[in-house]
Amino acid sequence: MPSPPRGYTTFPSDADLFYFCTTSSTSAEDLGINYAPPSQSSLRVGVVILSQDQIQLTDLAAVDLLSTLSRSRIGKLSAPASTLDEAVDEVDVRYVSVTGEGSFPVTSGARMPVTQNSFANTPQFDVLIIPGSFSTKELSEAATSFLAAQCSSPDLRAIFSISSGILHLTQTGLLWKRRASAPRCLIPALQQRYPETFWQTKAWNRHDKIWTSSTAISALDMIASWVREFFWDRHEAVECALAAAGIGSLDDFDY
Numbered sequence: 001m002p003s004p005p006r007g008y009t010t011f012p013s014d015a016d017l018f019y020f021c022t023t024s025s026t027s028a029e030d031l032g033i034n035y036a037p038p039s040q041s042s043l044r045v046g047v048v049i050l051s052q053d054q055i056q057l058t059d060l061a062a063v064d065l066l067s068t069l070s071r072s073r074i075g076k077l078s079a080p081a082s083t084l085d086e087a088v089d090e091v092d093v094r095y096v097s098v099t100g101e102g103s104f105p106v107t108s109g110a111r112m113p114v115t116q117n118s119f120a121n122t123p124q125f126d127v128l129i130i131p132g133s134f135s136t137k138e139l140s141e142a143a144t145s146f147l148a149a150q151c152s153s154p155d156l157r158a159i160f161s162i163s164s165g166i167l168h169l170t171q172t173g174l175l176w177k178r179r180a181s182a183p184r185c186l187i188p189a190l191q192q193r194y195p196e197t198f199w200q201t202k203a204w205n206r207h208d209k210i211w212t213s214s215t216a217i218s219a220l221d222m223i224a225s226w227v228r229e230f231f232w233d234r235h236e237a238v239e240c241a242l243a244a245a246g247i248g249s250l251d252d253f254d255y
Helices: 014-022 057-067 081-086 141-152 163-172 184-193 216-230 235-244
Strands: 042-048 090-097 103-106 110-113 127-130 158-161 179-181 198-200 204-207 210-213
Touching: 042 057, 042 141, 057 090, 057 127, 057 216, 081 235, 127 141, 127 163, 141 163, 158 163, 158 216, 163 179, 163 184, 163 210, 184 198, 204 216, 210 216, 216 235
Parallel strands: 042 090, 042 127, 127 158, 158 210, 179 198, 179 210
Antiparallel strands: 103 110, 179 204, 204 210
8 A cells, every 4th residue: 555645845736836926026925935944953752651561662663763863873874974964963762651660561572661751750752652562451640641741732743653552542532533544453443432533544644743653664654754844954864864774765675
């Protein structure tokens, strides 16, 4: 199935193009041109751990893809100076849980430490990631309050649900009257329990700043689309990081 359209800057409408071509003024104000501000030089990422059930290791690949944008990572790729100049100064990744203590289990027999951030003492994040797990438990009040507070802030740029992480996100009410993707095997049950959400079988979906994916693999394409859009003025660094991860370049290989 083809991926949804990538998140590039939208083109002007036919009416806008006609106005641009026929007006005699060349000022940005008269033309109604709004320039996007420069992108941020750093990125604060919160990975939300909502239970002690195993997190799927493949879902964390989306976190690593964001980390690849940092200057420290791109500097290890033998990138030219112009690319390194565009790299994000810092990608600060924090794994947060209700207590902010200990570690959490990951599939394949691994464990990951929580970075001493509880739901009560975390900073405002630029990006939230909800990885999938095998948990069907109801969200705690602390978790619901944390997600509501983070998502209500204009400083939150995006929230990403990875595969079965949708089971947690739906409980927040954030998907009411919104489009969403989910693993195919979960959609019938989700449609029955949350009929007000517009469930779709696409690889991934975007509705405002909420991004949802059907699998861990399609989540990488989703993250790549967001990165290209958000860091629009860091093209060389973005494409270098994505190429290093093999995103969008599978046609370059011989089989």
